[in-house]
Amino acid sequence: MPINIYRYIAFFTILFLSYSSSFAQQIKMDGDAKGICPNNSVRLTIDNPDDYEDHKWYFYRVIEGDWTTLTQASGAYADVSDPGKYKMTAKSKATQRNIETPPIDVPMLTAPPSFITPSRAVTEICKGNSLDLNANVLPNVNYNWRVDESPLNLNTPTLTATKAGVYKLVVIDAINFCQTISAPYTISYVPLQQPVITPVPTVCGVSTAGFNLSVNYAGGTFRGPGITNTSMGFFSPQDAKVGTHKIFYSLPQNNSCPNLEDSVQIVVKDPQVVLTSSTGGTDFCIGQPASLQATTGFVSYEWFQNSTILSEVGSKLTITSDADYKVKVSDGECSAEKLFTAKFVNQVQPKITNIPSVCGLNHTAVPLEGTPIGGAFTIDGVAATQFDYARLGVGKHTVNYEVRGTLSCLNGVAKQEVIIHEIPKIEFARTEFMWKGSSVVLQSNYTDPTYLYTWTPNVALSDPKIPTPTANPTATQTYTLKVESPFSSNCSDEKSVDVVVFEKIWIPDVFTPNGDGFNDTWELTNITAYPNAEVRVFNRWGEIAYYSYGSYGGFDGTYNGNVLPMGSYTYHIIPFPDHPELELKGTLAIFR
Numbered sequence: 001m002p003i004n005i006y007r008y009i010a011f012f013t014i015l016f017l018s019y020s021s022s023f024a025q026q027i028k029m030d031g032d033a034k035g036i037c038p039n040n041s042v043r044l045t046i047d048n049p050d051d052y053e054d055h056k057w058y059f060y061r062v063i064e065g066d067w068t069t070l071t072q073a074s075g076a077y078a079d080v081s082d083p084g085k086y087k088m089t090a091k092s093k094a095t096q097r098n099i100e101t102p103p104i105d106v107p108m109l110t111a112p113p114s115f116i117t118p119s120r121a122v123t124e125i126c127k128g129n130s131l132d133l134n135a136n137v138l139p140n141v142n143y144n145w146r147v148d149e150s151p152l153n154l155n156t157p158t159l160t161a162t163k164a165g166v167y168k169l170v171v172i173d174a175i176n177f178c179q180t181i182s183a184p185y186t187i188s189y190v191p192l193q194q195p196v197i198t199p200v201p202t203v204c205g206v207s208t209a210g211f212n213l214s215v216n217y218a219g220g221t222f223r224g225p226g227i228t229n230t231s232m233g234f235f236s237p238q239d240a241k242v243g244t245h246k247i248f249y250s251l252p253q254n255n256s257c258p259n260l261e262d263s264v265q266i267v268v269k270d271p272q273v274v275l276t277s278s279t280g281g282t283d284f285c286i287g288q289p290a291s292l293q294a295t296t297g298f299v300s301y302e303w304f305q306n307s308t309i310l311s312e313v314g315s316k317l318t319i320t321s322d323a324d325y326k327v328k329v330s331d332g333e334c335s336a337e338k339l340f341t342a343k344f345v346n347q348v349q350p351k352i353t354n355i356p357s358v359c360g361l362n363h364t365a366v367p368l369e370g371t372p373i374g375g376a377f378t379i380d381g382v383a384a385t386q387f388d389y390a391r392l393g394v395g396k397h398t399v400n401y402e403v404r405g406t407l408s409c410l411n412g413v414a415k416q417e418v419i420i421h422e423i424p425k426i427e428f429a430r431t432e433f434m435w436k437g438s439s440v441v442l443q444s445n446y447t448d449p450t451y452l453y454t455w456t457p458n459v460a461l462s463d464p465k466i467p468t469p470t471a472n473p474t475a476t477q478t479y480t481l482k483v484e485s486p487f488s489s490n491c492s493d494e495k496s497v498d499v500v501v502f503e504k505i506w507i508p509d510v511f512t513p514n515g516d517g518f519n520d521t522w523e524l525t526n527i528t529a530y531p532n533a534e535v536r537v538f539n540r541w542g543e544i545a546y547y548s549y550g551s552y553g554g555f556d557g558t559y560n561g562n563v564l565p566m567g568s569y570t571y572h573i574i575p576f577p578d579h580p581e582l583e584l585k586g587t588l589a590i591f592r
Contacts, residue, residue: 049076126257359491513557
């Protein structure tokens with residue numbers, strides 16, 4: 001294809017694009033604007049404004065009949081406040097071609113009227129009351145109420161105003177969005193006479209004389225605890241009683257406004273101090289700690305002894321002698337005082353006339369006597385007048401003598417323990433058996449540590465003066481025990497016990513029954529000393545492999561004529577059938 005053809009194609013393409021741009025661009029008003037609202041402006045622009053440069057805006061002057069340049073326009077945008085025709089020229093950045101938009105007609109719009117009509121022709125309201133403000137009702141409008149330039153976000157034709165301030169109404173056309181702000185409507189509060197009651201200091205004591213309350217505006221009434229005259233505001237502490245009382249004063253206002261009130265708190269105190277002692281009474285024991293305790297919670301304390309001021313400043317005072325003590329307290333506003341007379345006496349020391357401990361029950365009953373007289377006896381917690389040995393029986397008995405008086409120091413208790421021993425009759429459970437080289441504990445039916453114990457002879461004994469000594473004689477030995485009461489040498493008994501000592505049986509743990517004449521049987525050395533010995537041998541399944549009773553004949557590794565296999569076996573040897581505790585246990589091995 002010839003080159004000229006390409007040139008023509010390019011030329012007409014550029015020409016078409018330039019022509020299309022000049023007619024594609026239309027001026028439009030920014031947003032949804034339909035024209036210019038009164039006292040406002042509208043922004044004009046075109047589609048894709050960034051694709052162009054050298055923007056120039058023009059306004060058509062009707063009187064002159066020609067276009068004039070808008071000097072206040074800037075770039076692709078023009079903010080205009082006058083109605084009329086507007087157009088714009090610009091150069092395409094892509095083609096460097098100039099374009100001119102068709103003119104746009106920008107009309108002047110009409111804004112809806114806005115004014116406020118109060119429901120009552122007043123500009124003052126009582127604080128706490130309200131006034132309805134009404135807007136002019138129009139179709140297709142929205143309302144925006146403001147107070148002190150702050151929007152209330154309320155779209156209604158009526159606003160109930162409840163506080164003082166400057167109210168305005170903005171009426172907005174719902175179609176073209178033009179708006180009008182009403183003239184301000186100012187509401188203020190009716191001037192008030194705010195009553196103020198003069199504060200009252202704390203009243204000390206309910207018996208204090210009453211008084212009239214003072215207030216800056218007269219003509220009102222008082223009410224509250226202790227008010228006995230409502231017009232004069234007479235306050236009676238005795239009628240109010242102790243506590244914090246809130247008194248109100250109500251003053252009528254003009255213009256039918258609600259009454260105004262003030263209040264004041266009146267504190268009535270009547271501090272009372274109580275003195276208690278460490279003994280609960282007015283008497284104290286000489287030589288024992290003694291103190292007075294005043295009611296806690298006060299700010300300060302001042303103590304006196306027989307009119308002499310003391311150094312103690314706390315709620316507790318330690319005392320040591322007879323005296324008149326006084327405490328003066330203060331809560332920082334009110335004070336009180338209390339007197340206390342203290343008396344110190346000696347501590348009583350009760351005693352019991354001795355009651356002897358005895359052996360046996362054949363003894364005459366002893367009358368119970370104690371000092372100082374007037375106390376009460378108990379034996380093992382049971383009231384009694386005499387100590388009756390036969391009735392009380394063997395054992396340890398506790399005798400108490402308790403003295404109780406009106407004074408704290410006349411209270412005391414004396415105690416004595418009286419032991420009635422039984423006449424001993426010794427018994428041993430059995431003859432003691434032991435292996436030579438071991439030991440055995442000798443024990444009778446008496447272990448009471450209040451008895452006296454003597455073992456004879458003093459041979460191989462750990463201690464011959466205790467009820468359960470350990471014996472380890474090397475040969476059979478007879479021991480004699482004497483048990484006697486510490487209160488009478490005629491209250492005793494003696495009895496002997498035999499400790500039989502046996503030689504140890506030596507038991508090998510292996511033998512070889514292979515017929516070689518050496519170690520072919522299981523030999524038990526010293527077994528012949530026990531003619532009634534019982535010997536059992538078990539295989540690993542617990543089955544009997546050998547049994548012997550009486551004279552031991554020797555175990556040759558067979559059972560019922562059958563040769564036992566090599567291995568480990570368990571043995572049980574009981575030298576004395578009557579003493580299974582001497583049983584010997586262990587394992588042996590058979591090798592061939």
